[in-house]
Amino acid sequence: MSSLLIKNGFIVTAEKSFYADILIVDEKIVEIGKDIKKKILNLEIIDAKGYFVLPGGVDPHVHMSLKTGSIVSADDFESGTKAAIKGGTTTIIDFVTPLKERSLLKELYDRKKVASKSLCDYGLHMSISYWHEGIKEEIIKCMENEGITSFKVYMAYQDTIGVNDEDVISIMNFMSMYNVLVAIHCENGKIIASYHKKFLSEGKTKPIYHALSRPEETEIEAVKKAISFSKRTNCPIYIVHVSTGQSIKEVEKAQHQGVKIFAETCPHYLLLDKREYNKSDFDSAMYVMSPPLRSGSNKRELWEALKKGVIQCVSTDHCPFNLKWQKELGINDFTKIPNGVGGVRERLALIYTYGVLKKRFSLNHFVNLTSTMPAKTFGLYPKKGTIEKNSDADVVLWNFGYKGKITKKNLLQNCYTNIYEGFKIRANPHIVIIRGKIAFRDNEILVRPGYGNYLYRSKVKCSIPVHRSS
Numbered sequence: 001m002s003s004l005l006i007k008n009g010f011i012v013t014a015e016k017s018f019y020a021d022i023l024i025v026d027e028k029i030v031e032i033g034k035d036i037k038k039k040i041l042n043l044e045i046i047d048a049k050g051y052f053v054l055p056g057g058v059d060p061h062v063h064m065s066l067k068t069g070s071i072v073s074a075d076d077f078e079s080g081t082k083a084a085i086k087g088g089t090t091t092i093i094d095f096v097t098p099l100k101e102r103s104l105l106k107e108l109y110d111r112k113k114v115a116s117k118s119l120c121d122y123g124l125h126m127s128i129s130y131w132h133e134g135i136k137e138e139i140i141k142c143m144e145n146e147g148i149t150s151f152k153v154y155m156a157y158q159d160t161i162g163v164n165d166e167d168v169i170s171i172m173n174f175m176s177m178y179n180v181l182v183a184i185h186c187e188n189g190k191i192i193a194s195y196h197k198k199f200l201s202e203g204k205t206k207p208i209y210h211a212l213s214r215p216e217e218t219e220i221e222a223v224k225k226a227i228s229f230s231k232r233t234n235c236p237i238y239i240v241h242v243s244t245g246q247s248i249k250e251v252e253k254a255q256h257q258g259v260k261i262f263a264e265t266c267p268h269y270l271l272l273d274k275r276e277y278n279k280s281d282f283d284s285a286m287y288v289m290s291p292p293l294r295s296g297s298n299k300r301e302l303w304e305a306l307k308k309g310v311i312q313c314v315s316t317d318h319c320p321f322n323l324k325w326q327k328e329l330g331i332n333d334f335t336k337i338p339n340g341v342g343g344v345r346e347r348l349a350l351i352y353t354y355g356v357l358k359k360r361f362s363l364n365h366f367v368n369l370t371s372t373m374p375a376k377t378f379g380l381y382p383k384k385g386t387i388e389k390n391s392d393a394d395v396v397l398w399n400f401g402y403k404g405k406i407t408k409k410n411l412l413q414n415c416y417t418n419i420y421e422g423f424k425i426r427a428n429p430h431i432v433i434i435r436g437k438i439a440f441r442d443n444e445i446l447v448r449p450g451y452g453n454y455l456y457r458s459k460v461k462c463s464i465p466v467h468r469s470s
């Protein structure tokens with residue numbers, strides 16, 4: 001049995017901030033109170049004076065070891081979760097993405113094997129890329145036996161993992177009977193494909209055409225459609241990586257009408273914009289992700305939506321590819337550039353520095369957006385996402401005195417480029433604890449590959465998003 005006592009901490013949860021000690025026995029928080037004094041054998045005491053004590057971050061949207069065509073994304077579950085831990089994230093939710101006609105359960109078991117070297121705890125969303133009667137039984141088994149309570153559909157990528165509108169409606173109809181969440185990638189795949197054809201036939205092959213082939217309307221139109229399907233089927237939905245102000249307006253309107261709709265955005269849409277695609281050489285391929293970076297005015301609207309609670313979660317969609325050998329596959333054809341960027345290491349420091357310190361929202365709301373709401377939305381709360389008695393002891397000592405810059409010299413992921421190169425950050429984790437074990441201290445990872453547990457999740461733990469008054 002191992003025990004930790006965190007003394008003199010200033011604890012920050014989504015609801016409140018207060019001074020207290022935390023007693024951890026084995027994997028759980030067993031007591032929170034003033035001046036805890038315990039005589040326990042081998043009790044390790046951690047002095048948290050001068051740090052914020054936060055619940056571990058929950059990143060609800062990452063892709064480690066993502067296969068695309070002939071390559072695999074730069075981070076696997078080992079390097080990717082090391083990066084997560086160093087950034088203060090103690091739980092990730094990744095995906096199982098079976099290709100059409102493959103068995104969901106077989107793919108799930110295979111994915112669990114790949115994920116088993118994870119250093120932090122992990123859950124999995126199940127993607128549905130093919131709809132037919134026989135799949136229903138497998139979906140029910142995923143829910144009942146595997147604790148999978150969120151299913152993803154792609155309106156884009158029609159040739160591979162995307163599903164057509166009719167099938168999206170059938171999927172939502174089915175999921176609504178079980179009240180599980182459907183996560184949706186909203187982009188009109190057909191329009192994007194027609195732009196691809198047009199640009200390539202005109203000899204336009206540079207990375208910027210990736211962005212130009214996915215204009216804002218392709219997202220907004222798909223968001224509207226997803227909302228109308230949700231209304232029709234009464235299925236709760238979660239719109240992944242919202243990138244435009246107009247999409248937010250649609251989401252907000254629907255939430256006011258009582259539609260069960262949740263949304264996330266990512267640090268890259270909050271902090272970067274489409275000017276990155278103007279770089280003259282192939283370097284702009286680093287920023288190729290879908291949806292692409294938008295014009296600058298969207299950033300302000302996204303921050304505002306986070307503040308108001310129209311968007312509930314900040315995820316990263318972490319899926320970096322190196323320029324050499326990987327992004328370079330598309331050096332003569334932008335449609336062949338693998339889509340994705342990193343961020344799992346930087347998420348908390350960026351949202352703290354550019355959200356809390358820029359006075360866009362409170363410290364408590366920062367915890368809400370990066371830990372508590374992701375845990376509630378995906379059925380992990382109160383095991384994850386908070387500091388409470390009986391919760392898992394996932395705790396971060398947050399060094400708010402830190403001053404630094406993100407640089408590729410300080411590489412922490414398996415990718416040698418970083419889209420946040422040069423960004424100032426004003427905080428970093430000092431100590432990270434996962435289920436009662438110190439996972440990171442003195443810049444060193446202290447848990448082994450495989451320490452992470454697979455998480456069986458319950459259903460969504462929150463009602464329709466309630467907005468804060470603006």
Ligand SMILES: [Zn+2]
Pocket residue numbers: 061062063317
């Ligand atoms: Zn994704």
